[in-house]
Structures are given as structure tokens and as C-alpha cells.
Amino acid sequence: MSAVSELKLDGVTKRFGGIIAVSDVSIALPVGAVNGLIGPNGAGKSTLINLVSGFWRPDAGRITFGDRDLTRLEPSAIARLGISRTFQQAAPLTGLSVIENVMVGLHTRYRAGLGSVLLRSPTMRREARRNAEAARALLEQFGLTADADSEASDLPFGKLRFLEFARAAAMEPRVLLLDEPAAGLNRVETDRLAVLIRNLRNQGITVLLVDHDVPFVFGLCDRVVVMNFGSVIAAGKPDDVYGDPAVREAYLGGKEQEAAA
Amino acid sequence: MTLILAIGVATGCVYALVAVGYSLIYRTTGVVNFAQGSYVMAGGFSTYWFYEIAGLRYPIAVLCGVGVATLLGLMLWTVVVLPLWRRRSPSYVVLLETIVFGAIVGTSALLLLGPLPQTLPPWVPGLAMEFGGNRIDGQYIVVIIATVLLMFAFSAILRFTSLGRSMRACAASRDVAQLLGISPERIGALAFAATAALGGLGGAMITPAQFTSADIGLSYGVFGFVAAVLGGFGSLPGALVGGLILGVVNAFVGRYISSSYQTVLAFGLLLVLLTLRPQGLVGKDWEEA
Numbered sequence: 001m002s003a004v005s006e007l008k009l010d011g012v013t014k015r016f017g018g019i020i021a022v023s024d025v026s027i028a029l030p031v032g033a034v035n036g037l038i039g040p041n042g043a044g045k046s047t048l049i050n051l052v053s054g055f056w057r058p059d060a061g062r063i064t065f066g067d068r069d070l071t072r073l074e075p076s077a078i079a080r081l082g083i084s085r086t087f088q089q090a091a092p093l094t095g096l097s098v099i100e101n102v103m104v105g106l107h108t109r110y111r112a113g114l115g116s117v118l119l120r121s122p123t124m125r126r127e128a129r130r131n132a133e134a135a136r137a138l139l140e141q142f143g144l145t146a147d148a149d150s151e152a153s154d155l156p157f158g159k160l161r162f163l164e165f166a167r168a169a170a171m172e173p174r175v176l177l178l179d180e181p182a183a184g185l186n187r188v189e190t191d192r193l194a195v196l197i198r199n200l201r202n203q204g205i206t207v208l209l210v211d212h213d214v215p216f217v218f219g220l221c222d223r224v225v226v227m228n229f230g231s232v233i234a235a236g237k238p239d240d241v242y243g244d245p246a247v248r249e250a251y252l253g254g255k256e257q258e259a260a261a
Numbered sequence: 262m263t264l265i266l267a268i269g270v271a272t273g274c275v276y277a278l279v280a281v282g283y284s285l286i287y288r289t290t291g292v293v294n295f296a297q298g299s300y301v302m303a304g305g306f307s308t309y310w311f312y313e314i315a316g317l318r319y320p321i322a323v324l325c326g327v328g329v330a331t332l333l334g335l336m337l338w339t340v341v342v343l344p345l346w347r348r349r350s351p352s353y354v355v356l357l358e359t360i361v362f363g364a365i366v367g368t369s370a371l372l373l374l375g376p377l378p379q380t381l382p383p384w385v386p387g388l389a390m391e392f393g394g395n396r397i398d399g400q401y402i403v404v405i406i407a408t409v410l411l412m413f414a415f416s417a418i419l420r421f422t423s424l425g426r427s428m429r430a431c432a433a434s435r436d437v438a439q440l441l442g443i444s445p446e447r448i449g450a451l452a453f454a455a456t457a458a459l460g461g462l463g464g465a466m467i468t469p470a471q472f473t474s475a476d477i478g479l480s481y482g483v484f485g486f487v488a489a490v491l492g493g494f495g496s497l498p499g500a501l502v503g504g505l506i507l508g509v510v511n512a513f514v515g516r517y518i519s520s521s522y523q524t525v526l527a528f529g530l531l532l533v534l535l536t537l538r539p540q541g542l543v544g545k546d547w548e549e550a
Contacts, residue, residue, distance in 0.1 A: 053440060074446075075439040085440055093433035096426065103423070104430045105441050124422075131423065171442060 006031055007052070007083070007175050007206065012061035014047055021047040023230035024061070029175070034197060034207040036221035036238075038214065040250065043227040045210045046088065049177045052208075053085045054078040065175070084173030088180045090160035092152035099148040101163055102135040105170030135170070142166040142196070158189045165196060175206045182213050194220050218242060226250070263392040265512045271401040271470060273508020274408035275301060278463040279485025280492065280500035281415065282456030288432035288495045289452045290346070290445070293356050296337055296363035297460060298482020304330040304461025305473035306370050309379045319382070323465045330461020331454050337362050338453035343446060363478055371475035378474040384466070400470035407466055408501075411459065416497050428452065432495075460485075480524075484511070487527050491534055493541025502542055506530075 007029045014022040022044040029035050037045050050056045052063055054075035063070045070078050093101050139145050142162045147155060155163060161181065168176060178197070182190045190213070197220060201207055211217050217224065217238075224241045226234040228250040234241050241247055282297045308326030311317045317325065341362055345355050388399025419425035430438040431448045438445060460481075464473060488507045492499025510530060511523045518526075534542070 055436070055439075074444065075436075076442050076444040079440050079442040087437070091434055091437045093430050093437055095433050096429055100426055100429075104426050104438070104443070128423070167441065 006066060007208075008062075008064045009048075009052070010062045010064070012048075012051060012058045012063060014044075014051055014056060015059050020230050022051065022058070025227075025230075025232055026061075027225055027232060027235065029206050029208060030223065031206050032201060032204045033222040034201050034209060034220055036217040036224040037208060037210045037227065038212070038217055038224065039227035042229075044230040045227055046179055047230075048227075049085060049179050049208070049210060052078075053083060053177060079171065082172070082174035083177065084168040084171045084175070085177035086161075086164040086168050086179060086181060088183065090157065090164050092155065092160055092163060094151075094153040096152055097149050098144055098152050098155065098163060099132075099135050099139060101152045102138050102166050102170050103131055105167040106131050106134055138166045138170055142169075143192070158185055161185060161189070161193075165193075169200065173205060175208065176200060178207065178209045178211075180211050181209065182211055182216050190216060262395070264395045264397055265516050266509065267392075267397045267401045267405075268470075269509035269512030270505060271404040271508070272467065272512065273488075273505040274404050275463040275467045275481065275504075276484045276488040276507050277501045277504025278408060278411065278459045279481055280489035280504050281412070281497060282460050283486055283489040284495045284497065284500050285428075285452050285456050289428055290342070290431075290449045291352070291435075292342055292346070292359070293352070294337070294342075294359045294453075294456075295356060295482055295486070296333075296359045296366065296478075297456065298480070298485055299363040299366040299478035300330040300333060300457045300460030301464035301467070301481040301485075302370060302473060302475065302478035303333055303366060304464030305381075305468035305477075306374055306379070306464070306475065308465040308468065309381055309473060310374060312381060313379070319384075323462075326465045327458055327461040330464065331458040333366060334453040334455075334457020334460075335450060337457075338450050342453070343449070346446075346449070363482060367475055367478045370478075374475065376475060378472040379468075380472045381465075381469040383469045398470055400466075404463075404466045404470065407462075411462070412497065412501055415459075419497070424451075483524070484527060487531050491531060491541060493543045496541070496543045499541055499543035506542075 009025055009027050012022055012025045013020065025048065037048065039045055047056070051058050052070070054070065054073055054077070058071060065081060065083060068081060070081070093104065096104065136145070136148070139148055142165055144159060144162060144166060147159060152163060161184070165181070182193060185193060194216070197207055197209070209217065209221065221238055223236065224238050225232055226241060226247050233250060234244045234247045279297050279301060282300070283294065286292055286294045286297070304326050307329040308322050311322035311325040312319055315322070337359065341358050342355060345358060383398070383400045384403050385399050388402065390397045390399065390402060419428060427438065427443045428448055428451070430441065430443055431445050435445045484507055485504070488503035489500055490503070491507060492501070492503030507527055507530070510526060514523050514526050
């Protein structure tokens with residue numbers, strides 16, 4: 001399954017009015033690697049994630065996953081193919097408890113037909129039980145066991161983030177798109193996040209990580225893609241990209257000055 | 262007294278079933294569906310047709326009647342609402358289209374089955390209850406018991422099944438639901454079909470106790486909407502409470518004042534309540550469902 005699960009963007013372009021948010025981007029994400037995507041504000045990083053997850057449609061180009069063309073698919077269909085994402089703003093499902101939030105993510109795996117749901121068939125009961133067990137295991141893994149039955153929207157910010165990861169992981173994705181996962185997390189939480197992301201990679205999941213935190217991205221990622229003004233300006237191993245003059249010019253230089261100030 | 266109370270509670274139950282429809286559709290799809298009352302008419306009237314004219318056995322006729330209402334709900338979703346929804350049409354356009362759809366259903370019933378009110382035999386022949394010297398028609402009791410059971414079943418499905426969780430996920434955020442692999446379009450179809458079936462069953466149940474005619478869809482639609490807002494739009498217990506209050510008030514106004522004041526009073530009640538409690542009688546959280 002490994003070779004086919006490669007996510008590829010080929011000449012992808014997205015315009016909003018007269019602004020070109022993403023311009024002719026072609027990248028391929030190696031399977032089972034953590035790919036960082038960095039760039040200054042407005043470089044098109046989040047747009048790219050919205051395009052891959054199907055929330056927006058590209059104006060030109062193709063996005064493929066193995067031999068499947070994702071370009072015209074609905075977000076829910078893309079999610080079911082194994083491409084999962086988190087949002088920049090943590091988005092808990094309000095009105096559902098923490099464990100229910102995760103169980104919704106699991107539903108794709110354990111789905112009994114409508115008939116057996118209404119009849120409460122043995123199959124459905126067994127699935128419901130397995131579903132609850134799997135959800136508990138995920139909560140454990142993401143440090144949320146004590147909050148299982150709390151209302152999701154009552155969680156503090158850091159835990160909300162981890163709930164998002166747990167929910168995304170519940171879908172057993174083959175590709176995980178993380179939109180600024182470390183934003184707003186403290187140092188301890190960021191370190192835990194890095195461990196969790198490495199674990200996911202070790203399970204063979206391809207990760208695409210958008211973040212502003214440059215040390216975090218370079219410390220964690222196997223590969224880094226740099227965007228500026230909607231185009232890819234560099235891609236490769238972190239060390240090579242870090243030394244690339246165009247990158248320093250466009251992005252890292254500015255960041256270092258900011259950090260020094 | 263008790264008789265009027267029973268009538269009020271039973272019609273209130275039907276309002277509640279319609280109100281649940283409004284709430285569920287609104288929460289899962291964001292649409293206010295004013296065709297909700299036409300399912301009551303369609304359920305009752307087509308049961309009448311299947312039983313009296315087509316000559317089917319009574320239980321089969323009821324099933325077919327509910328089936329017709331359900332198909333109407335699915336049709337409204339796939340043919341009318343979904344195309345607008347996909348285009349992200351403004352909500353007032355969608356709302357208008359649902360009113361038009363309801364009117365078309367009413368007019369079609371008028372053309373197909375005529376203007377005369379029709380009724381049906383009671384579900385349980387000979388059932389009646391004595392309350393302080395008053396004889397209460399057994400059909401009212403059937404309506405009340407069936408509604409309570411339906412409400413329990415409905416909230417249990419929402420609360421405890423993965424299907425219910427998907428619906429609640431959709432209600433909380435369609436974007437997040439989508440990226441969890443839930444298709445809001447499919448959930449919408451399911452919600453439209455399920456609430457149409459509820460309304461249709463309400464119509465088939467209330468017809469033996471009262472009557473049905475081509476034009477009752479409008480009043481059930483309006484009173485069901487008022488009940489939903491009274492109880493708190495989006496809340497299941499709210500729908501039940503709102504429906505019961507409205508049904509009882511209506512029955513007493515109709516008996517002791519005049520049936521022409523029913524609408525006035527229903528809206529008066531709504532105005533007063535919304536001033537005092539804009540969120541409705543029961544909180545709007547589905548967790549309370």
C-alpha cells in the first residue's frame with residue numbers, strides 16, 4: 001500500500017479575484033515522512049491545505065493520491081480516502097462530549113448500515129463496543145482520558161488541540177495535514193506534539209505540517225518545502241533548505257531579525 | 262374539560278412532531294423548511310386514499326401514507342433544496358422555495374382528492390377512556406402514547422448511535438463533519454426523509470380523531486413552527502413542550518372563545534414569550550435532548 005499512497009500536486013493554481021494565492025505548485029510528498037511547509041504570511045500555505053482537503057477547488061492543475069484524482073472530490077470523500085486534517089483554529093464539535101468527538105472520527109471505520117442501527121442488531125452492538133474501546137485508547141494516547149465525558153467545548157486550549165489530533169488520528173489517515181498545530185501551545189505541549197507527530201510518522205503516516213515556528217519545523221521535519229507569494233521557492237532536506245540563499249532572503253532572514261529584536 | 266385537554270394534548274403532539282422536524286432540519290442543514298406541515302396533510306390524506314379508495318388493509322395503508330410523506334421529504338431535498346444549497350443560495354431563497362413546495366403539495370392534494378375533509382377509522386376499534394364522566398376517544402390516547410414513544414426513540418438515536426453522532430456532528434459544524442468523512446448532503450437527505458416520515462405519521466394518527474383535508478398543511482406548518490420557536494428552536498424537549506402548550510391553549514381558545522382567535526392567540530403567546538425568553542422555554546442545546 002505504501003507506494004500508492006503518495007500525495008502529488010501537479011501545477012496547482014488557485015486565484016481569489018485578482019490575487020493568485022497558489023501559483024503552479026507541483027510537489028510530491030514521500031510516504032511516511034514529516035513534510036514541513038513554511039513561508040511568510042500570505043505565502044499560500046493554508047490555501048494549499050484547503051485545496052488538498054477539498055474545501056476549495058483548484059483553478060488549474062491536479063491533485064492525486066496514489067491513482068485517485070482528488071481534484072473534483074467532496075471533502076468527505078477525500079477524508080474517507082485517508083487524508084485527514086486539523087484546522088488552524090481548534091474546532092471541537094460543540095454539543096458532543098470529548099469521547100464522542102473522537103467516536104465521530106472513528107465512524108468511518110466502524111459503520112453499521114442504517115438498517116442494523118435501527119434494529120440495534122448484534123453486529124451494531126459489537127461495533128459500538130469496539131468503537132468505544134478504540135476511542136478510549138486514542139484518548140489515552142493523547143492524554144485526554146480524564147476528560148472523556150466533558151463537553152468538548154469546555155476543554156482548555158491546549159487540550160482542545162490534542163483533541164483535534166486524536167480525532168484526526170481516529171480516522172486512521174494515511175496522510176495527515178496539520179495547519180499550524182503548534183500555534184498557541186506552550187513549550188511542554190509543543191514537545192509532546194513533536195513526539196506524537198514522530199510516532200504517527202513511524203506508523204507510516206505521511207504528515208504535511210504548516211507552521212510559523214521555524215525551529216519546531218526544522219527540528220521535526222524530514223523534508224521542508226518553502227513557499228513565497230504562492231510559489232514553491234525551495235524544497236529538500238532541512239539543512240539544504242536552511243542554507244538556501246533565496247529562502248534566507250525571503251523568509252528566514254526576516255524571522256531571525258524578528259527573533260533578535 | 263378533560264375532553265378538551267385530551268384534544269389539546271393530542272393535537273399538541275402532532276405540532277410537536279412537526280416542530281421536531283423544523284428543529285432537526287435547521288440544526289443539520291441550516292434550512293428553515295416551511296413545507297414541514299404539508300407532510301402531515303400528505304400522510305393523513307394519502308392514508309385515506311390508500312385505505313378508502315385503493316382498498317388496502319389499514320396498517321398497510323398507514324405505511325404507504327407515511328411512505329408518501331417520506332418520498333415528498335426526499336424529493337424536496339434532492340430536487341429543490343440541495344441544488345440551492347450547493348450553490349450557497351441565500352437562506353431566504355431556500356425558505357421561499359420550501360413554502361412554494363408546500364403550496365404545490367397542498368394544491369396537488371386538492372386537485373387529486375378534492376376539497377372535502379375526510380376521516381379514517383380509529384386504530385384500535387372500541388378503545389376509549391373515562392375521565393370524570395367524560396368519554397375520551399381512544400385515538401387521542403393512541404396519538405399521545407405513540408408521540409411519546411417516537412420522541413424517546415428519536416432522541417435515543419441521536420444520542421447513542423453513530424448515525425445520531427454524525428447528525429449532531431453536522432449540526433455542530435458541517436466543515437468538521439466533512440473532514441471526518443461525513444457527507445452533509447447525505448445527512449441532509451436522511452434528516453429530510455426522517456422528519457417527513459414523522460410528520461406523515463402524525464397526520465395518519467390524528468386523522469381518525471379529527472379529519473384531514475388538502476389545506477391543513479398550512480396550519481400544521483405554522484403551528485409547528487410556533488411550537489418549535491416557543492420551546493427553543495433546535496431542542497427536542499423544547500419541541501414537545503412547545504407543541505403541548507400550543508395544542509392545549511388552542512383547544513381551549515377554540516372551545517371557549519372562538520376558533521378564529523386561535524392563530525391570534527398563538528402568535529400573541531409567541532410574542533410575549535420571545536420578549537421574556539428569546540431563547541425559548543427550553544435551552545437550545547442538543548445535549549438536553
